[in-house]
Amino acid sequence: MVDRAGNGNAGAGRARLTPRRRKKAGAGVAATLIDGKAIAAGMMQAARAEVAELEAKGWAPRLVSISVGDVAAAELYVRNQRRQAEAAGVAFEARNYPNTISLEQLSGVIAGLNADPRVNGIIIQRPLPGHIPVKALQRAVHPLKDVEGMHPASIGNIVYNDLALGPCTAVAAVEILKTLPLNIEGLDVCVIGHSEIVGKPIAFLMMGLGATVTVCHHMTRQVAVHSRAADAVFVAVGRPGLVTGAMLKPGAALIDIGINRIEGPDGTARTVGDADFDSCAEVAGWITPVPGGVGPVTVATLLRNAVLATRMQMDHYSRAFAAEQ
Numbered sequence: 001m002v003d004r005a006g007n008g009n010a011g012a013g014r015a016r017l018t019p020r021r022r023k024k025a026g027a028g029v030a031a032t033l034i035d036g037k038a039i040a041a042g043m044m045q046a047a048r049a050e051v052a053e054l055e056a057k058g059w060a061p062r063l064v065s066i067s068v069g070d071v072a073a074a075e076l077y078v079r080n081q082r083r084q085a086e087a088a089g090v091a092f093e094a095r096n097y098p099n100t101i102s103l104e105q106l107s108g109v110i111a112g113l114n115a116d117p118r119v120n121g122i123i124i125q126r127p128l129p130g131h132i133p134v135k136a137l138q139r140a141v142h143p144l145k146d147v148e149g150m151h152p153a154s155i156g157n158i159v160y161n162d163l164a165l166g167p168c169t170a171v172a173a174v175e176i177l178k179t180l181p182l183n184i185e186g187l188d189v190c191v192i193g194h195s196e197i198v199g200k201p202i203a204f205l206m207m208g209l210g211a212t213v214t215v216c217h218h219m220t221r222q223v224a225v226h227s228r229a230a231d232a233v234f235v236a237v238g239r240p241g242l243v244t245g246a247m248l249k250p251g252a253a254l255i256d257i258g259i260n261r262i263e264g265p266d267g268t269a270r271t272v273g274d275a276d277f278d279s280c281a282e283v284a285g286w287i288t289p290v291p292g293g294v295g296p297v298t299v300a301t302l303l304r305n306a307v308l309a310t311r312m313q314m315d316h317y318s319r320a321f322a323a324e325q
C-alpha cells in the first residue's frame with residue numbers, strides 16, 4: 001500500500017494481464033487489470049484480525065441491513081455483504097420490510113437499532129420506494145453506526161479530511177487508486193459523475209490526498225477535454241460504454257464504478273461498468289474490470305467500516321463508563 005501522500009509502491013491487487021485476460025481484453029491491450037478481489041481479500045484479512053480482538057473484549061461486531069420491498073439492485077449487494085461478513089466473522093442480519101411500511105414505522109425500526117448496543121452497523125439498501133425519500137433517512141442512523149457513511153456528519157467529516165466512516169463506494173474507489181504506483185500529490189484527476197454518495201465524496205477524498213480534481217457531470221460541455229488531461233479517471237454515472245479509449249490520456253488509470261445490468265446478444269443478463277472496456281484497455285495504464293473491480297472492494301470497505309464502528313462504540317462506552325467510576 002502507499003502512505004497518506006500516495007507515494008510509493010504497488011500494493012496487493014495489481015494483477016498483470018495474463019495471456020488469457022489479455023486475449024479477453026482484446027489485441028493491443030496496454031492496461032494492467034486491477035484485481036479488486038485481491039485488494040478486497042487483503043482488507044478482509046485485516047478485518048478478521050480486528051474482529052477477533054473485539055470479540056475477545058466482548059464486542060462482537062453485528063451488522064443489520066434494511067431493505068424495503070423487492071429490490072433486485074440491492075439483492076446482489078446484500079448477498080455479497082452476507083458472504084463477506086461471514087468470512088470476516090461479523091454477524092449479519094438482513095431485514096426486508098414490505099413496501100407498505102411507512103416512513104414513521106421505518107424510522108421507528110432504525111431508532112430501535114440505534115439504541116440496541118448489540119447492533120454496531122446499520123445499512124439502508126437503495127433504492128427505497130417513492131414514499132420513503134432517502135434524504136429523510138440520511139440522519140436516521142446514528143453517526144457511530146453509520147457504516148455506509150451517509151449521515152451528514154460522515155459526509156461533512158470528509159471535507160475536514162477527518163475520515164472515520166466514509167461512503168463505501170467512494171472510499172473503495174480511492175483505496176484502489178492508492179494501490180497503484182502513482183504519486184497522488186498534484187495528480188490530475190477527473191471524476192465523471194457528481195452524485196452525493198460517490199462522485200462528490202471521491203472529489204473531496206482526492207483533494208484531501210493532494211490531487212488536482214475536475215468533476216464532470218451531465219451539464220459539462222465536453223467531458224473528453226477534461227478526462228483526456230487526467231492521470232486518473234473515476235466514472236460513476238450508470239451508463240454502459242460512456243467512457244471510451246478516445247477519452248483517456250494514454251497510460252492513465254481508469255476506476256470504473258458503474259454497475260449496469262445489460263442483456264447480451266444471446267439474451268443473457270450480465271453486469272458491465274460505465275467504460276467501454278476493450279477500447280479503454282488499449283489506452284489506459286490501469287483499469288478496473290466490472291465485475292471484479294470496485295464492487296468487491298466496496299463490500300470489503302463496508303465490513304471494514306462495521307469493524308471500525310464497533311471499535312468507536314466500544315471506546316465511546318468505555319469512556320462514558322470510566323467517567324462514572
Ligand SMILES: Nc1nc(=O)c2c([nH]1)NC[C@@H]1CN(c3ccc(C(=O)N[C@@H](CCC(=O)O)C(=O)O)cc3)C=[N+]21
Nearest residue numbers: 073074076077080124125126271291292293295296298
Ligand atoms: N445504500 C446502498 N449503498 C450501496 O452501495 C448500494 C445500495 N444501497 N444498493 C445497491 C447498490 C449496488 N451495490 C453493489 C456493490 C457491490 C457489488 C458487487 O459486489 N459486485 C461484484 C459482483 C457483481 C456480479 O456478481 O455481477 C463485482 O462487481 O465484482 C454489487 C452491487 C451497492 N449498492
